[in-house]
Amino acid sequence: MVAPAADRERWGRRVEVPMNDIETLITVPQAKELEPLIGPIVAAGYQPRSVTLGRLDCHLFEELRLILMVGGHGKTQLAVHTQHLIDQVADLRVVVCAGAAGRLDRDLALGDVVVGTSTIEHDYKLRFVQRPLPQYEANAQLLAEFEIAASQPGRSFRVVFGVIASGDEDIIDPARALDLRKATGALCTAWEGAGAARAARFSGCEFVELRAITDSADHAAAADFQANLQHAMPNLAHILLKWLQIRCQDSPTSVRRRVPGR
Numbered sequence: 001m002v003a004p005a006a007d008r009e010r011w012g013r014r015v016e017v018p019m020n021d022i023e024t025l026i027t028v029p030q031a032k033e034l035e036p037l038i039g040p041i042v043a044a045g046y047q048p049r050s051v052t053l054g055r056l057d058c059h060l061f062e063e064l065r066l067i068l069m070v071g072g073h074g075k076t077q078l079a080v081h082t083q084h085l086i087d088q089v090a091d092l093r094v095v096v097c098a099g100a101a102g103r104l105d106r107d108l109a110l111g112d113v114v115v116g117t118s119t120i121e122h123d124y125k126l127r128f129v130q131r132p133l134p135q136y137e138a139n140a141q142l143l144a145e146f147e148i149a150a151s152q153p154g155r156s157f158r159v160v161f162g163v164i165a166s167g168d169e170d171i172i173d174p175a176r177a178l179d180l181r182k183a184t185g186a187l188c189t190a191w192e193g194a195g196a197a198r199a200a201r202f203s204g205c206e207f208v209e210l211r212a213i214t215d216s217a218d219h220a221a222a223a224d225f226q227a228n229l230q231h232a233m234p235n236l237a238h239i240l241l242k243w244l245q246i247r248c249q250d251s252p253t254s255v256r257r258r259v260p261g262r
Contacts, residue, residue, distance in 0.1 A: 027071035036233035053088040079195030097196035101188035102217030116164035116209035121194035123167030136197035139206035149242035162187040166194035171217040212236040
């Protein structure tokens with residue numbers, strides 16, 4: 001998704017820069033999820049540059065070796081944009097899908113963050129044969145790094161590891177939410193994760209999905225999403241920033257090339 005001109009002016013000037021050392025893409029589904037995610041990173045002292053990669057406007061954080069972009073709403077749109085961005089950056093090796101979610105596990109609180117141990121595509125409906133739903137495991141090393149990031153003190157929300165359900169369906173009925181929880185074992189539900197996972201797998205990139213809880217996947221979900229987005233997304237930014245800082249400290253210059261089609 002092409003970023004609006006107002007966002008480009010707010011977050012930095014557009015420049016052309018070498019992409020050799022950029023290894024991580026964070027893709028968020030909607031522009032409304034971008035500002036509360038990028039704001040805390042900027043507040044921490046990291047200044048983005050606006051860059052155009054192929055047909056997409058992105059935010060480049062050179063110190064963090066990070067590209068952040070709006071990937072689009074729905075699995076297909078986000079997969080198309082993610083794959084297009086991967087094709088523009090030769091050394092990109094990590095894809096993170098980040099955004100808001102509705103809780104399926106009632107023990108989760110609004111503002112909690114779920115790190116997906118796997119992403120399960122719940123709306124992939126086969127009728128001719130019986131097969132398990134497509135499931136995309138998060139990279140084990142990335143999960144270990146997020147466990148370190150989550151163990152650091154100084155936050156008021158929980159970070160929970162578990163399955164995330166992905167499908168192009170608004171879950172706004174408690175009975176449907178319960179059925180989805182039983183069918184998948186997922187802690188929360190969102191739309192786009194499977195799309196990002198498919199693009200990452202196709203291009204041999206490491207993948208993980210993170211979601212901040214904004215609603216309870218019930219009749220109030222639409223209003224709760226709007227009301228809680230500005231509170232929940234900075235929590236997600238906090239964990240992502242801790243993780244990015246860990247990666248930069250551990251391997252400030254190392255970049256492992258991806259293997260296409262792996």
